Amino acid sequence: MLLTPGPSVGAGAAHWGGRFAAPITYVVFGLVNILVFGVHSHHDATFSFTPEFAKVSVPNLTLAAAVTCYVCGAITLVLAVVRLLDVLGIIRLGRVWRRVIVGVVLFLFIIALLAWADGGQSIPFNVVNLLSGTLDVSIPIMLGALTGVICSTSGVVNIAIEGQLLLGAFCAAIATSVTGSLWLGLVCGALAGSLVAVLLALFAIAYRVDQIVLGVVLNTLVLGLTGYLYNAIMVPYGNTLNNPNTFNPIKIPGLGDIPIIGPVFFDATIFLYITYVLLAGIQIGLFRTRWGLRTRAIGEHPVAADTVGIRVLSLRYRNVILAGLIAGIGGAYFTVGSVGSFGPDMSSGEGYIALAAMIFGRYTPFGAIGAALLFGFTTQLQSILSSINVPIQSNLLLLTPYVVTIVVVAGLVGKVRGPRAEGVPYVKS
Amino acid sequence: MTAPPPATEPPATPPGPTENDTQESKHSPFGQILLQAIQENTVTITVLALLSAAIIGGLLAAFTNTGVLHAWGDFFSAPGNAIAQAWDVAAGTYVALFQGSVFNPHTVSALFQQASFSTAVHDGFLSAVFNPLSETAVQATPLILTGLAVALPYQAGLFNIGGQSQFIGGAIMAAWLGYAYNMPFFVHVVVCVIGAFAGGAALGWLAGELKARTGAHEVITTIMLNYVMLYFLAYVLSSHSLMQAPGGSNAITLPITSNAHLPLLAGTHLRINAGFLIALAAALAVWWLLNRTTTGFEFRSIGSNTSASRVAGMNVERNWALVMTIGGGLAGLAAASVILGTDFTLNPQSYGTYGIDAITVALLGLGRPGGVVLAGLLFGALHAGSPAMQTATGTPVQIVQVLQALIVLFVAAPPLVRTIYRVRAARARGVSTTMSKGWNA
Numbered sequence: 001m002l003l004t005p006g007p008s009v010g011a012g013a014a015h016w017g018g019r020f021a022a023p024i025t026y027v028v029f030g031l032v033n034i035l036v037f038g039v040h041s042h043h044d045a046t047f048s049f050t051p052e053f054a055k056v057s058v059p060n061l062t063l064a065a066a067v068t069c070y071v072c073g074a075i076t077l078v079l080a081v082v083r084l085l086d087v088l089g090i091i092r093l094g095r096v097w098r099r100v101i102v103g104v105v106l107f108l109f110i111i112a113l114l115a116w117a118d119g120g121q122s123i124p125f126n127v128v129n130l131l132s133g134t135l136d137v138s139i140p141i142m143l144g145a146l147t148g149v150i151c152s153t154s155g156v157v158n159i160a161i162e163g164q165l166l167l168g169a170f171c172a173a174i175a176t177s178v179t180g181s182l183w184l185g186l187v188c189g190a191l192a193g194s195l196v197a198v199l200l201a202l203f204a205i206a207y208r209v210d211q212i213v214l215g216v217v218l219n220t221l222v223l224g225l226t227g228y229l230y231n232a233i234m235v236p237y238g239n240t241l242n243n244p245n246t247f248n249p250i251k252i253p254g255l256g257d258i259p260i261i262g263p264v265f266f267d268a269t270i271f272l273y274i275t276y277v278l279l280a281g282i283q284i285g286l287f288r289t290r291w292g293l294r295t296r297a298i299g300e301h302p303v304a305a306d307t308v309g310i311r312v313l314s315l316r317y318r319n320v321i322l323a324g325l326i327a328g329i330g331g332a333y334f335t336v337g338s339v340g341s342f343g344p345d346m347s348s349g350e351g352y353i354a355l356a357a358m359i360f361g362r363y364t365p366f367g368a369i370g371a372a373l374l375f376g377f378t379t380q381l382q383s384i385l386s387s388i389n390v391p392i393q394s395n396l397l398l399l400t401p402y403v404v405t406i407v408v409v410a411g412l413v414g415k416v417r418g419p420r421a422e423g424v425p426y427v428k429s
Numbered sequence: 430m431t432a433p434p435p436a437t438e439p440p441a442t443p444p445g446p447t448e449n450d451t452q453e454s455k456h457s458p459f460g461q462i463l464l465q466a467i468q469e470n471t472v473t474i475t476v477l478a479l480l481s482a483a484i485i486g487g488l489l490a491a492f493t494n495t496g497v498l499h500a501w502g503d504f505f506s507a508p509g510n511a512i513a514q515a516w517d518v519a520a521g522t523y524v525a526l527f528q529g530s531v532f533n534p535h536t537v538s539a540l541f542q543q544a545s546f547s548t549a550v551h552d553g554f555l556s557a558v559f560n561p562l563s564e565t566a567v568q569a570t571p572l573i574l575t576g577l578a579v580a581l582p583y584q585a586g587l588f589n590i591g592g593q594s595q596f597i598g599g600a601i602m603a604a605w606l607g608y609a610y611n612m613p614f615f616v617h618v619v620v621c622v623i624g625a626f627a628g629g630a631a632l633g634w635l636a637g638e639l640k641a642r643t644g645a646h647e648v649i650t651t652i653m654l655n656y657v658m659l660y661f662l663a664y665v666l667s668s669h670s671l672m673q674a675p676g677g678s679n680a681i682t683l684p685i686t687s688n689a690h691l692p693l694l695a696g697t698h699l700r701i702n703a704g705f706l707i708a709l710a711a712a713l714a715v716w717w718l719l720n721r722t723t724t725g726f727e728f729r730s731i732g733s734n735t736s737a738s739r740v741a742g743m744n745v746e747r748n749w750a751l752v753m754t755i756g757g758g759l760a761g762l763a764a765a766s767v768i769l770g771t772d773f774t775l776n777p778q779s780y781g782t783y784g785i786d787a788i789t790v791a792l793l794g795l796g797r798p799g800g801v802v803l804a805g806l807l808f809g810a811l812h813a814g815s816p817a818m819q820t821a822t823g824t825p826v827q828i829v830q831v832l833q834a835l836i837v838l839f840v841a842a843p844p845l846v847r848t849i850y851r852v853r854a855a856r857a858r859g860v861s862t863t864m865s866k867g868w869n870a
Contacts, residue, residue, distance in 0.1 A: 207845055410643040
């Protein structure tokens with residue numbers, strides 16, 4: 001668990017964040033919508049919902065930018081009052097409704113931001129591009145976060161996600177370039193992620209090295225190794241070793257033609273569909289199967305698990321190594337899924353973001369995916385906004401998810417509790 | 430606010446390092462420490478770890494070299510040639526590293542070929558002899574300081590991955606004070622160095638305070654702060670109203686005024702500067718803090734057993750915040766040594782890879798100040814020698830990073846080294862300081 005036990009700490013968090021943290025945050029959002037975006041908005045904002053070459057076209061939506069911002073701000077303020085009444089005990093909201101309010105507030109904030117950004121622009125803002133791009137750039141983060149979820153649930157801290165992504169990208173590029181087979185590249189990428197996981201498992205479980213130290217060192221090792229091999233063999237033999245094809249998008253018949261939803265969710269590379277399958281598989285696997293129960297048991301209380309006959313160490317080995325495959329696939333996306341050729345430090349820290357997404361998502365598959373999408377969304381939003389010359393500081397936009405993560409981890413939004421035995425090597429007595 | 434127990438000095442046991450509960454007797458003279466280290470196989474394990482990493486690195490260098498690969502293609506017709514070529518590349522790599530970082534005989538012969546010694550000195554031939562050592566010291570300076578920034582919190586049980594953010598914090602302060610103000614010689618440097626310390630300390634404090642107040646794990650907050658500061662640096666360098674040099678579109682600050690440069694130590698031909706002395710002084714100060722003060726005793730006590738320290742009346746939370754503040758300040762000093770010592774300007778890549786390198790330095794140094802200095806010098810030598818190595822043998826500089834990671838991996842897992850070399854198990858706890866206490870500890 002991320003919150004250290006001890007009476008003083010719990011009391012401190014409650015006092016610091018306070019019961020009023022949520023309403024106050026909403027008020028801030030509402031005021032930003034009105035005073036920052038609303039006041040500075042001009043003309044009309046046009047949103048388009050149709051990708052290029054689509055069979056079915058959806059009409060563009062044109063809104064008066066300033067009015068939209070004011071409306072969003074007003075609704076947010078109303079929600080803040082509702083939440084305040086809930087805090088004061090005047091009305092009772094269930095957990096589900098509280099979460100819905102959080103979602104609506106964020107949604108309105110984004111609408112106001114986009115209205116402000118596109119107000120007066122000649123080019124309509126393509127919402128489909130934003131959403132499908134978000135899914136695409138989030139793939140490595142989502143897969144990395146799923147890897148992290150399995151490892152943490154099993155009681156092993158996996159900081160080496162970054163290394164797994166990077167080695168996966170490297171090996172997928174080489175394998176595809178040499179053999180010409182994209183599928184072989186995907187498999188090699190997955191195996192490369194697993195190779196890092198083997199090292200992680202060996203040192204963490206057998207030699208009981210501190211897992212945080214180990215993860216960072218493995219990341220350094222992979223970063224150095226791929227950078228070295230890139231310069232030593234990929235640059236001289238670029239045509240044969242670093243020239244892979246990339247997967248083409250596959251449109252799912254029927255589903256892919258649904259307006260808006262189709263092009264966003266059902267017209268992507270194989271990696272997105274793999275992510276869907278893995279997400280469903282891991283969610284069901286962890287919470288509905290015997291394997292999941294045992295995995296959660298060895299992460300929470302390995303001694304108890306051992307007593308009832310679960311082989312803790314072998315299950316940990318298996319989980320960590322199998323989870324490595326997932327991150328490896330995520331790494332393969334960098335090369336054979338999107339860009340093609342490999343570049344040094346290609347993953348550029350997305351493994352660490354995946355780690356944050358896992359914690360942000362409270363160690364659950366769906367939560368981790370949601371958090372990963374949030375990170376991907378800001379990246380994609382930033383790249384679209386800078387391409388339509390919106391006067392926003394892209395660097396400040398890019399740093400927001402990290403600040404949000406700190407705020408979340410600090411327990412100001414809600415306490416995050418991880419598996420109790422996470423990172424503790426199990427020594428059979 | 431937290432409601433910790435009132436801050437009383439450790440009551441039950443007499444304070445001070447004499448009642449050292451960690452039994453590592455760090456207060457003992459260096460000779461005794463050395464003796465103990467040898468008994469615990471620490472030195473043996475470390476040397477063997479270096480050896481293992483060097484062997485793997487040599488193999489890597491040899492078998493990615495195009496000439497060697499061609500020779501091995503003809504292995505069955507000329508096996509001797511293949512092996513000789515592989516050896517040449519591997520040995521050449523290490524020789525070039527050595528020449529670039531410690532001593533290059535060619536510079537000596539060049540010195541003696543000069544007509545008169547005085548003109549040779551004047552033309553920089555004498556400096557050329559010492560240039561490799563100077564470069565090693567220059568490269569080692571930020572490594573030692575950032576290594577200390579990881580090692581000191583490590584003694585208190587905290588893992589500071591935020592070297593990068595703290596470095597950037599210090600760098601922003603050092604650069605800003607360095608180019609925006611005009612102060613007299615010496616005063617200006619001192620102000621800039623103190624500013625850099627404060628800049629790094631602020632970020633370290635933030636991570637420590639978050640841990641103390643809310644229990645947020647410092648690994649996550651420091652990693653996140655790294656990214657926050659990375660983008661923040663890009664932001665301040667992309668705005669003319671903040672730190673970007675006027676009249677240009679490059680993301681770079683104005684040059685630091687010469688009064689704020691760290692003084693050179695050995696003439697204008699060599700880059701070695703007062704930053705190296707700062708690093709050594711900082712290591713000494715950290716050693717003194719850890720082994721000669723009550724605060725240091727509390728740090729180590731908390732690092733060994735948080736609960737026991739809390740029961741003994743130590744204010745654990747306050748110490749967490751304090752140790753991270755000092756650690757961050759040390760990383761800020763590293764930034765000062767780079768910005769004021771060698772770069773004289775700030776750009777979006779100024780932070781280099783110090784954040785990650787720091788962790789390898791601290792781990793190889795076993796989290797002890799003296800060890801960090803030695804590890805910093807070793808890795809500094811690798812960094813200093815790598816450009817010459819790349820020119821001489823065509824081995825890419827990234828091999829240095831591979832070597833660093835391999836060394837630390839072997840050092841962190843003594844059982845592995847023991848198994849490979851069949852060294853008997855250590856009598857005491859030895860190097861297994863990196864044994865995991867768990868994510869939640």
